Amino acid sequence: MFDKYSLLQRLREISFSEKEYWVIAGGAMVLHGFRPKTHDIDLGCSTFLADKLEQQGYTVSRCKDGSRKILYADDVEIFENWIEGTVEIISGVPVVCVEGLVQMKKKLGRDKDLADIALIERMRKNGQC
DSSP states (O other), X not given: XXXXXXXXXXXXXXXXXXXXXXXXXXXXXXXXXXXXXXXXXXXXXXXXXXXXXXXXXXXXXXXXXXXEEEEEETTEEEEETOOXXXXXEEXXXXXXXXXXXXXXXXXXXXXXXXXXXXHHHHHHHTXXX
């Protein structure tokens, strides 16, 4: 489990260029303050970074749309060009914006994503984030 501190620490260990990746999913929920912890780290990345990681021998699979999913570590998965909205910097780390996060979760449409959307909306309505 990663809280905000351990999440930021792990991301600094990875040390990708800020222009080549962004935090999505549960990590974005933590960094935006909607959740206290996440089980793993999901990142979006540029085609340039995906190419580089594939050349370095990381395990790559293809998503339905043809983009790549890269298993970077047991606790880190990277998705090529998976982004909605824009990227903003939080604590020195590129993170998908809240509206983009909501759109990504809507597209996934799983029960846990719909629950996250409800949480985001409730917290924003109450001025908590």
